[in-house]
Amino acid sequence: xxxxxxxxxxxxxxxxxxxxxxxxxxxxxxxxxxxxxxxxxxxxxxxxxxxxxxxxxxxxxxxxxxxxxxxxxxxxxxxxxxxxxxxxxxxxxxxxxxxxxxxxxxxxxxxxxxxxxxxxxxxxxxxxxxxxxxxxxxxxxxxxxxxxxxxxxxxxxxxxxxxxxxxxxxxxxxxxxxxxxxxxxxxxxxxxxxxxxxxxxxxxxxxxxxxxxxxxxxxxxxxxxxxxxxxxxxxxxxxxxxxxxxxxxxxxxxxxxxxxxxxxxxxxxxxxxxxxxxxxxxxxxxxxxxxxxxxxxxxxxxxxxxxxxxxxxxxxxxxxxxxxxxxxxxxxxxxxxxxxxxxxxxxxxxxxxxxxxxxxxxxxxxxxxxxxxxxxxxxxxxxxxxxxxxxxxxxxxxxxxxxxxxxxxxxxxxxxxxxxxxxxxxxxxxxxxxxxxxxxxxxxxxxxxxxxxxxxxxxxxxxxxxxxxxxxxxxxxxxxxxxxxxxxxxxxxxxxxxxxxxxxxxxxxxxxxxxxxxxx
Numbered sequence: 285x286x287x288x289x290x291x292x293x294x295x296x297x298x299x300x301x302x303x304x305x306x307x308x309x310x311x312x313x314x315x316x317x318x319x320x321x322x323x324x325x326x327x328x329x330x331x332x333x334x335x336x337x338x339x340x341x342x343x344x345x346x347x348x349x350x351x352x353x354x355x356x357x358x359x360x361x362x363x364x365x366x367x368x369x370x371x372x373x374x375x376x377x378x379x380x381x382x383x384x385x386x387x388x389x390x391x392x393x394x395x396x397x398x399x400x401x402x403x404x405x406x407x408x409x410x411x412x413x414x415x416x417x418x419x420x421x422x423x424x425x426x427x428x429x430x431x432x433x434x435x436x437x438x439x440x441x442x443x444x445x446x447x448x449x450x451x452x453x454x455x456x457x458x459x460x461x462x463x464x465x466x467x468x469x470x471x472x473x474x475x476x477x478x479x480x481x482x483x484x485x486x487x488x489x490x491x492x493x494x495x496x497x498x499x500x501x502x503x504x505x506x507x508x509x510x511x512x513x514x515x516x517x518x519x520x521x522x523x524x525x526x527x528x529x530x531x532x533x534x535x536x537x538x539x540x541x542x543x544x545x546x547x548x549x550x551x552x553x554x555x556x557x558x559x560x561x562x563x564x565x566x567x568x569x570x571x572x573x574x575x576x577x578x579x580x581x582x583x584x585x586x587x588x589x590x591x592x593x594x595x596x597x598x599x600x601x602x603x604x605x606x607x608x609x610x611x612x613x614x615x616x617x618x619x620x621x622x623x624x625x626x627x628x629x630x631x632x633x634x635x636x637x638x639x640x641x642x643x644x645x646x647x648x649x650x651x652x653x654x655x656x657x658x659x660x661x662x663x664x665x666x667x668x669x670x671x672x673x674x675x676x677x678x679x680x681x682x683x684x685x686x687x688x689x690x691x692x693x694x695x696x697x698x699x700x701x702x703x704x705x706x707x708x709x710x711x712x713x714x715x716x717x718x719x720x721x722x723x724x725x726x727x728x729x730x731x732x733x734x735x736x737x738x739x740x741x742x743x744x745x746x747x748x749x750x751x752x753x754x755x756x757x758x759x760x761x762x763x764x765x766x767x768x769x770x771x772x773x774x775x776x777x778x779x780x781x782x783x784x785x786x787x788x789x790x791x792x793x794x795x796x797x798x799x800x801x802x803x804x
Contacts, residue, residue, distance in 0.1 A: 321365045322346045322373040329370075332568045333401050333471075335529030339391045342525050344371045350526070351389035356515065359387035369405035369467045369524035377511045381413060381518045388511030389523075397530045400505045401564060403471045404526040408464055412437045412512075412519035421472045422509040425502030429513065431474060431483055435462050437519075442492075444485060448499040457485055457492050467524075473564055476502040482560060489566075490605070496559035496573075505530075541570040541581035548579050552589035552614055566605050585610045585629065594626050594633045597641035601668070607631065608643055620658050639664040639681065648678050648685045651693035662695065675716060691716040691735060700732050700739045703747035707774070713737070714749060726764050745770035745787055754784050754791045757799040767803055 328340040339350030346363050353361045364376035377387045393400060402421045412418050417434035420442075424430065430447045440461030446453045462468065468488060475482035481500040485493040508528055511521070542561045549557070555575030563570040569582040577591030588611040590598055604610045609629030617624045623636035631645030636658070642665040644652055658664045663681030670677055675688030683697025688710070694717040696704055710716045715735030723730045729742035737751025742764070748771040750758060764770050769787030776783060781794025789803035 322363065323371040326371055329525040329527055331403055331527050333403065333473075333527075333529055333564045334568070334570075335399070335401055335531045338393060338528045338530055340527045341375075342371055343373045343375050343523075346373065348375060348389060350391055350528075351510075352392065354386060354388050354390065354513075356386035357384035358382045359385040361387045361389060361511075364522065367407055367409070367522040367524075369407070371524075374407075374522045374524040375510075375526075377519075377521050377523070379412070379512070379517055379519050381516045383516060385516050385518075386512075386514075388509050388513060390507050390509045391528055392507050393505055393528075393530060396504055397506070398476045398504045399474075399531055400476075400508065401471070401473045401529045402508050402526075403469075403528070404510070405467050405469050405524045407467045407522040407524075408435055408462070408519065409522065410518070410520035411435070411440070411464060412517045414438050416514070416517045417443070417512070418517075418519040418521055419510070419512050420470045422513070423472075423474050423476075423502075423505050424507040424509060425476060425500075425504060426506055428501060429509075430476070430500045430502040431481075431498070433457065433470070433472060433485055440464075442487070444483065444493060446483070446498055447501055449479065449501060450499070453499075455493065458487065471564065473562070474505060475560060476500065476505050478503055482562065484562065484564065486564070494562070496562070541583070541587060544587040545570065545572050545579045545581050548581075548587035548589060548614075549574060552577070552579065552591075554579070554589045554591050567610070569604055569610060580604065580610055582610055585612050588612065588614050588626075590626065591615070593635050593641040594624070597633050597635075597643060597668075598628070601643060607645060608633070621664075623658060623664060634658065634664055636664045639666050642666065642678075643668050644678065645669070647687050647693040648676070651685050651687075651695060652680070655695065661697065672710060675710065686710065686716055688716045691718050694718065694732075695720045696732065697721070699741050699747040700730070703739050703741075703749060703774075704734070707749060713751065714739070727770075729764060729770060740764065740770055742770045745772045748772065748774050748784075750784070751775070753793045753799055754782070757791050757793075757801060758786075761801065768801070 323344040326344040329342045341350050343363050355361050358380045360378045362376050363373050365373050368374045379385050379387050406420055408418050414437050417436050419434040422429050422432035433444050436443050442458035442462055444455040444457050471486035473484040479499045481498040482496040483498045554577035557574055559573045561570050561572045567582050571578055571580045577589050577595055579587050579589045581587035590611055608631045611628050613627040615624045615626050621636050625632055625634045631643050633641055633643045635641035644665055655662050661682045665680050667679045677684055677686040683695050685693050685695050687693040696717055707714055713736045717734050719733040721730045721732045727742050731738050731740045737749055739747055739749050741747040750771055761768050767788045771784055771786050773785040778792055783790055783792040791801050793799045
């Protein structure tokens with residue numbers, strides 16, 4: 285599964301076709317004096333995204349360094365200590381509906397920048413005029429805003445807007461409303477390349493949009509703007525921990541991992557590249573799409589390809605941000621029945637034609653490994669881990685592995701598993717298994733321990749549970765080696781108590797009389 289999402293054009297959103305050029309008031313080099321409570325002396329913010337930092341400001345210095353400040357009439361751009369994501373101060377853009385009201389912050393980029401990443405925390409406290417928006421980031425090519433993301437005032441949704449060769453196109457990034465008065469972490473990466481531009485958007489650390497086939501009018505990025513360039517839109521937004529970088533995925537080997545990804549592609553057998561190397565993933569990771577799959581890289585794991593059913597299974601688990609982390613090998617074949625597997629930081633995905641692709645990890649994977657993986661009695665996994673109230677389980681061709689913190693991971697299979705299922709698995713009186721099957725009993729029998737008792741099986745008696753006072757009495761007779769032999773029923777109601785039948789007799793129990801044994 286490719287990491288890039290198809291860019292959808294939305295034609296139903298009623299947004300005015302507004303002018304695209306900068307509209308600004310006087311450029312102010314400074315604002316009102318900073319509040320005395322700002323945490324002066326705190327270092328500027330940083331992040332792990334690759335590239336060269338152009339501007340970074342946590343506003344604790346009480347200045348708007350890194351920006352050209354544009355305000356008009358009632359619009360203000362100030363340092364404020366009533367809201368802060370970190371420290372005690374943040375930037376505050378305030379705009380009203382009064383004529384000429386305007387406030388924005390603009391970072392001018394180095395000449396010929398075409399690869400730009402912007403990252404900041406935003407808290408929109410007052411929505412603007414219906415039909416307009418409160419912006420997060422706006423990217424400019426000369427004086428033309430060619431791509432931006434914003435909170436739409438009419439419904440609170442987050443939208444991506446692109447100025448393409450055919451005009452405006454819109455994509456809804458977050459269908460639900462972005463709540464006011466809440467800090468949200470927004471990141472945006474743009475590579476200006478005309479009709480094949482790259483746009484990526486993250487919200488609170490999660491990728492919500494990515495495409496390298498965005499049709500824009502831009503070939504370079506000249507500026508990034510916070511706030512609107514249009515007058516009288518109204519709105520209040522607070523901004524903190526702002527970082528902007530350039531050159532993170534520029535050609536020529538500047539992108540960390542690019543050379544490793546290229547080298548990996550020559551041996552991975554996944555075809556030709558269909559896009560640029562894209563970075564900014566968790567742990568400083570990068571990826572690149574190919575016709576036959578994807579290559580992911582981090583400095584810790586190296587570069588490895590995922591493809592086909594294993595890639596789809598990994599994607600369903602959240603890619604690198606999910607439970608498995610990054611791949612640490614390519615696919616490895618030569619397994620039983622034509623199967624393959626691939627290693628990840630925190631687990632493995634196995635695939636076979638009969639079972640499909642499923643992940644194993646942690647204690648369940650270790651328990652399976654102890655049975656010789658797919659070559660043992662369990663065969664291949666037929667599901668991923670499935671959570672239970674106090675544990676988890678995973679199904680395999682030849683049985684099931686259950687795990688809980690109190691018992692660890694153990695296998696149930698065959699007649700014993702069926703008998704346990706008949707007693708409502710871990711929710712019944714037996715609870716979770718505390719051992720695997722244990723064999724070498726009389727007449728080829730086996731047993732398995734559970735939190736609340738034992739299940740015995742033999743060919744002559746079938747599988748039955750044994751627990752409590754009746755089990756204590758059974759033990760006193762030498763278990764299956766004694767005169768009673770194996771149990772032939774589970775406990776059942778009998779008179780004022782319960783009873784259990786055996787090959788050689790019966791044990792009964794009641795609160796009033798305790799246990800009694802009768803022999804055939």
